[in-house]
Amino acid sequence: MSRWLIRRTLQAAVTFAVAVLLLFVLVRVAPGDPLARIIGERAVSPQELAHLRERFGLNQPLTTQLRAFLGGVARGDLGVSIEHYPERVTSLLAARLPATVLLGGTVLLLNFSVGAWLGVRQAVRRGSRFDRWLTRIALAAYATPSFWLGLVLVAFVSVRWHLLPAAQMTDPLLGPEAGTLTRALDLLRHLILPALTLSVTSLALPLRHQRAAMLASFRLDFVTAARARGLTERRVRWRHAWRTTLVPMLTLLGLWLPILVSGSVFVESVFNWPGLGSLAADAIAARDYPVLLGTAMLVSATVVIAGLLADLGYALVDPRVRPA
Amino acid sequence: MSSLLEVHDLTIRFPALSGYAVPVSAVSLRLERGETLALVGESGSGKTLTGLALLGLVPHPGRVDSTSRVLLDGVDVTRLTGDALRAIRGGRIGIVFQDALTSLTPVLTVGNQLREAITAHRRMSAQAARDAAVALLGEVGLPDPASTYGAYPHELSGGQRQRALIAIALAGEPDLLIADEATTALDVTVQAQVLETLDRLRATRGMAILLITHDLGLVAGRADRVAVMYAGQIVEEASTASLFAAPAHPYTRALFRAIPRLENPVDQLIPIQGNVPLPEEWHVGCRFQPRCGEALDRCATLDPPVVPLAPGASSRCWLPALRDQ
Amino acid sequence: MIGSLGELLRRAWRHPSGRWGGGVLLLIGIAALLAPPFLQDPAAMRDVVAGATGPSLAHPFGTDALNRDILSRVANGARVSLAVAGLAVVLSLSVGSAVGLIAGYAGGWVDAVLMRTVDAALAIPRLFVILLLLVVWERIPLVALILVLGTTGWFATSRLVRGEVLRLRHEPFVLAVEGLGATPRRTLVRHLLPNAAGPLLVAATLGVGDVILLEAGLSFLGLGIQPPTPSWGGMVLDARPLIVSAPWTALFPGAAIVLTVLSVNLVGDALQAALDPRSA
Numbered sequence: 066m067s068r069w070l071i072r073r074t075l076q077a078a079v080t081f082a083v084a085v086l087l088l089f090v091l092v093r094v095a096p097g098d099p100l101a102r103i104i105g106e107r108a109v110s111p112q113e114l115a116h117l118r119e120r121f122g123l124n125q126p127l128t129t130q131l132r133a134f135l136g137g138v139a140r141g142d143l144g145v146s147i148e149h150y151p152e153r154v155t156s157l158l159a160a161r162l163p164a165t166v167l168l169g170g171t172v173l174l175l176n177f178s179v180g181a182w183l184g185v186r187q188a189v190r191r192g193s194r195f196d197r198w199l200t201r202i203a204l205a206a207y208a209t210p211s212f213w214l215g216l217v218l219v220a221f222v223s224v225r226w227h228l229l230p231a232a233q234m235t236d237p238l239l240g241p242e243a244g245t246l247t248r249a250l251d252l253l254r255h256l257i258l259p260a261l262t263l264s265v266t267s268l269a270l271p272l273r274h275q276r277a278a279m280l281a282s283f284r285l286d287f288v289t290a291a292r293a294r295g296l297t298e299r300r301v302r303w304r305h306a307w308r309t310t311l312v313p314m315l316t317l318l319g320l321w322l323p324i325l326v327s328g329s330v331f332v333e334s335v336f337n338w339p340g341l342g343s344l345a346a347d348a349i350a351a352r353d354y355p356v357l358l359g360t361a362m363l364v365s366a367t368v369v370i371a372g373l374l375a376d377l378g379y380a381l382v383d384p385r386v387r388p389a
Numbered sequence: 390m391s392s393l394l395e396v397h398d399l400t401i402r403f404p405a406l407s408g409y410a411v412p413v414s415a416v417s418l419r420l421e422r423g424e425t426l427a428l429v430g431e432s433g434s435g436k437t438l439t440g441l442a443l444l445g446l447v448p449h450p451g452r453v454d455s456t457s458r459v460l461l462d463g464v465d466v467t468r469l470t471g472d473a474l475r476a477i478r479g480g481r482i483g484i485v486f487q488d489a490l491t492s493l494t495p496v497l498t499v500g501n502q503l504r505e506a507i508t509a510h511r512r513m514s515a516q517a518a519r520d521a522a523v524a525l526l527g528e529v530g531l532p533d534p535a536s537t538y539g540a541y542p543h544e545l546s547g548g549q550r551q552r553a554l555i556a557i558a559l560a561g562e563p564d565l566l567i568a569d570e571a572t573t574a575l576d577v578t579v580q581a582q583v584l585e586t587l588d589r590l591r592a593t594r595g596m597a598i599l600l601i602t603h604d605l606g607l608v609a610g611r612a613d614r615v616a617v618m619y620a621g622q623i624v625e626e627a628s629t630a631s632l633f634a635a636p637a638h639p640y641t642r643a644l645f646r647a648i649p650r651l652e653n654p655v656d657q658l659i660p661i662q663g664n665v666p667l668p669e670e671w672h673v674g675c676r677f678q679p680r681c682g683e684a685l686d687r688c689a690t691l692d693p694p695v696v697p698l699a700p701g702a703s704s705r706c707w708l709p710a711l712r713d714q
Numbered sequence: 715m716i717g718s719l720g721e722l723l724r725r726a727w728r729h730p731s732g733r734w735g736g737g738v739l740l741l742i743g744i745a746a747l748l749a750p751p752f753l754q755d756p757a758a759m760r761d762v763v764a765g766a767t768g769p770s771l772a773h774p775f776g777t778d779a780l781n782r783d784i785l786s787r788v789a790n791g792a793r794v795s796l797a798v799a800g801l802a803v804v805l806s807l808s809v810g811s812a813v814g815l816i817a818g819y820a821g822g823w824v825d826a827v828l829m830r831t832v833d834a835a836l837a838i839p840r841l842f843v844i845l846l847l848l849v850v851w852e853r854i855p856l857v858a859l860i861l862v863l864g865t866t867g868w869f870a871t872s873r874l875v876r877g878e879v880l881r882l883r884h885e886p887f888v889l890a891v892e893g894l895g896a897t898p899r900r901t902l903v904r905h906l907l908p909n910a911a912g913p914l915l916v917a918a919t920l921g922v923g924d925v926i927l928l929e930a931g932l933s934f935l936g937l938g939i940q941p942p943t944p945s946w947g948g949m950v951l952d953a954r955p956l957i958v959s960a961p962w963t964a965l966f967p968g969a970a971i972v973l974t975v976l977s978v979n980l981v982g983d984a985l986q987a988a989l990d991p992r993s994a
Contacts (some may be wrong), residue, residue, distance in 0.1 A: 084837045091846050208974075287494045295475045304494075331934065349936070365839075369837050
C-alpha cells in the first residue's frame with residue numbers, strides 16, 4: 066500500500082512539475098511586455114526600468130530565467146508582486162488563502178451533501194415531476210453566470226431588503242470587545258451570499274453525477290439480492306446502492322476543484338471576499354504578473370493534491386481497488 | 390393441511406415495442422414442506438422470473454397479472470407490500486442466486502452482510518448476531534468461518550462465495566429456499582459439494598427447496614418432483630422417478646436425448662433443432678411445435694391442454710389427449 | 715457518417731429538452747442575425763444625459779447609463795458571443811481531435827508524452843491560463859480572444875478522441891483498411907474520426923455553453939470583448955454601479971446569457987440522450 070502511495074505521489078509531483086513548466090512557457094510566450102503597463106501608468110526613468118527588468122530577471126536569456134524560476138519555485142519563492150511591490154507573492158497568497166478555503170470548503174460541503182442527497186432522491190423518484198423539475202432548475206442555475214447572480218443577490222438581498230451584508234468577510238465595525246460567538250455569527254452572515262452564489266451555479270454537476278451513478282447502481286444484481294434478504298428499502302438504498310456510488314462521486318470531487326476555483330474569482334470579486342479569487346481579480350486589473358502566476362501555481366498544486374486524495378479515497382471506499 | 394407453496398396461474402407481463410411480452414404464462418406449482426421441486430428449463434424459459442415472482446422481485450417494468458396467485462401457507466404474496474413483504478423475503482423464503490460475485494455487495498464484508506441479514510429477521514444484540522453469523526458460516530461448510538466473516542466478496546474463491554451466499558439466504562431461517570442456478574458457475578466437483586451441503590441443510594432445517602436449473606443431471610437423486618418449463622409455460626410435471634423412466638412431453642424427451650447417459654452410451658447426442666423462441670415470438674398453439682418431431686396439425690393452431698397423467702403428473706400436450714380417444 | 719448524424723439529430727429532436735433548447739436557440743440566432751437592420755444601431759447615442767431609463771414601448775428592455783437601447787445591445791451582443799463561442803469551439807475540436815487521433819494511433823512514447831502533458835494542463839484551471847495569456851494586452855483583439863479560448867479548451871476533447879481511437883484501433887475494419895494500403899492519415903481521418911462524431915457533437919454543444927459563460931466572465935473582468943462592441947458580460951459590468959437604481963440594465967443581459975447557455979445545454983443533453991438512452 067505504501068509503495069503504491071509513493072508511486073502515486075511521485076506521479077502527482079511530476080504532473081505538477083510539468084504544469085509549472087507549462088505556466089512558465091505560457092508567461093514567456095504571451096506577446097507583450099509584462100512591464101509595459103507600469104511604463105504606461107507612471108513615468109519611469111530608464112534606470113528604474115533597467116532596475117526593474119533586472120529585478121524581475123527579464124533581461125536574462127530564457128534558459129537562465131527558467132532555471133531561476135524553477136529554483137525559486139523549489140525554494141518556495143514565487144517572486145515579488147508588481148502592484149504591491151515589494152511584498153512577496155508567497156506572503157500575499159498565504160494571507161488570502163484561509164478566506165478562499167473557508168468559502169470553497171463550505172461550497173464543497175454544501176454541493177456534495179445537498180447535491181448528493183437530492184441526486185439520490187431524483188434517482189429513486191425517477192421520472193417524477195420532482196425529478197424533471199429539479200433537473201431543469203439545476204440546468205438553469207448552471208447556465209447562470211456567477212458574477213451576475215452575485216450582483217443580483219447583493220442588489221436585492223443586501224441593499225434593498227437589508228437582510229445580509231453586501232461585501233467582505235467580516236464587519237469592519239466589529240470592535241475588539243466582540244466575543245467569539247458574535248464574530249462567528251458575523252462571519253456566517255457574510256459567508257451566506259457568496260457561498261450560495263457559488264453553490265447554486267455549480268450544483269448541477271454533483272446532482273447529475275449522483276443521479277446517474279445511483280441509477281446505474283440500482284441496476285446491479287446485488288441490489289436485488291439485498292432486497293431479497295428482506296432488508297428495508299432505506300437500507301438497500303443507502304448501505305448497498307449508494308455506497309457503490311462513492312467512487313464515481315470521488316472522481317467528480319477531484320475534477321471539480323478547477324470549476325470551484327474559477328468561479329471563486331468572480332464571486333470573490335463581486336462580494337469583495339478577501340481570498341485568492343479577488344487577489345487574482347485585482348492582479349488582473351493591475352497586470353500584476355507574478356501574483357497571477359503564483360496564484361495559478363498554487364491552484365494547480367491544489368488540483369493535483371485533490372486528485373491524489375481522490376485516489377486515496379478510492380482505496381478507502383472500495384476494497385476491490387486497494388492494492389494488495 | 391395446505392401445501393407450503395401454491396402457485397396458481399402465475400403470469401408475468403413486460404411492456405414491449407408492440408404491446409406486451411409475457412415471459413411467464415399461467416404457471417402453476419405446488420410445493421410441500423421439506424420437499425425438493427426441480428424447475429427445469431433452458432435459459433429464456435422464464436424459470437428465474439418465476440423464482441423472483443415468489444419474492445415480489447419481478448424487475449421493473451415487469452408486472453405480475455392480478456389474476457395470478459402465489460400462496461405461502463395460504464397467504465397471497467403478490468398482494469403483500471412493505472413490512473409484510475419484507476418479512477417474507479429472507480424470513481419465509483430465501484433465495485440463492487447464480488453469481489455470488491455480483492450478488493454480494495462488493496464494498497461490505499461477507500460477515501457484515503450476513504449479520505445484517507440475520508438482524509433483519511431476528512432480534513438480537515450485535516455480538517449475538519456476530520456469533521450466529523460465524524456459526525452459520527460454519528454450518529454451510531466453510532472451513533474457516535472466522536476469517537470468511539471478515540473477508541470481502543472478491544477475496545474469496547467461487548465455492549466459498551457461493552456457500553456464503555447460501556448462509557445469507559438461510560439467515561432469516563426460511564421455510565423455502567430457492568436455488569436459482571446456484572451451482573452453475575462452479576466447477577463440477579465444487580458443484581457436487583455445494584449441492585450436498587444444500588441437501589444436508591434441507592434435512593436439518595426441514596426446508597423445502599425449489600431447485601431452478603437447466604441441468605437435468607442435477608435433478609436425479611436430489612429432487613422429489615420435477616416441473617419442466619418451456620417458453621414461459623410448464624410443459625410437464627412428474628415425480629423424478631417417473632420423469633426419468635418415461636418422460637411424457639416431447640420436449641422432455643428431447644432434453645433427455647440431448648444429454649449423455651453413462652448407462653446407454655450413444656455415438657451421437659441429438660440436440661434439439663432450432664432455438665428457444667423469444668417472448669415476442671410466441672403465438673397461439675403449442676410453443677414447442679416448431680421444434681417438435683411429433684407435432685400434429687392441430688399443435689400449430691390450438692393451445693394444448695394440460696393433461697393429467699397420474700397423481701401429481703401432467704403434460705401440456707395434444708398427444709396423450711389423442712391417444713386416449 | 716452524415717447518415718448517422720442525421721439519425722442522431724432526429725432522435726434528439728424527439729426529446730422535449732431538445733425541442734425547447736433547439737427552438738429557443740433558433741430564436742436567439744434569428745434575433746442575432748436580424749439585429750443590425752431592424753434594431754437601432756447601439757452606437758448611435760441619443761440623449762446621453764437622460765441616462766438609464768426603464769423599459770418602455772420605445773425601449774422594451776430600457777436603456778443603459780449612456781441611454782443606449784438595451785434590446786439592440788443585447789441582440790448585437792448575441793451575434794458577438796455566439797460567433798466567438800462557435801469559432802473557439804471549432805478550434806478546440808480541431809486541435810483536440812488532431813492530438814487525440816495522433817496519440818491514440820501512434821501509441822508508445824508519443825502517446826505517453828502527449829497525455830502526460832494533457833494531464834498537467836488539466837491541472838491548471840482554464841480560466842487562469844486564459845487570464846495569463848490575455849493580461850498582456852491593453853486592448854484585446856477579437857482574434858486573440860478567439861484563439862486563446864480555442865487553444866485552452868481542447869484537452870478534454872483529445873482524451874475523448876484518443877479513447878475512441880484506442881477502442882477501435884484493432885477492430886477488423888481498421889485492419890482491413892490499413893491492409894489495403896491506407897496511409898495513417900487516411901485511416902485516421904476517414905475511418906476512425908467519424909466514429910467519434912456523436913460524442914464530439916455533444917462535447918461541442920456543451921463546450922459552446924462553457925465558452926459563452928467564460929467569455930461573459932472575461933468581459934466582466936474587462937478582459938473579454940472590448941467596448942464599444944456590445945457584450946453581455948461587459949453590459950453587466952457597466953450595470954454594476956446601477957444595479958439597485960436601474961436593475962434592468964443588468965437583468966436583461968444576464969437573462970440573455972442564462973437563456974442562451976441553457977438552450978445550448980439542453981440541446982447537448984438531448985444529443986447525449988439520443989446517443990446513450992440509458993443515461994436519461
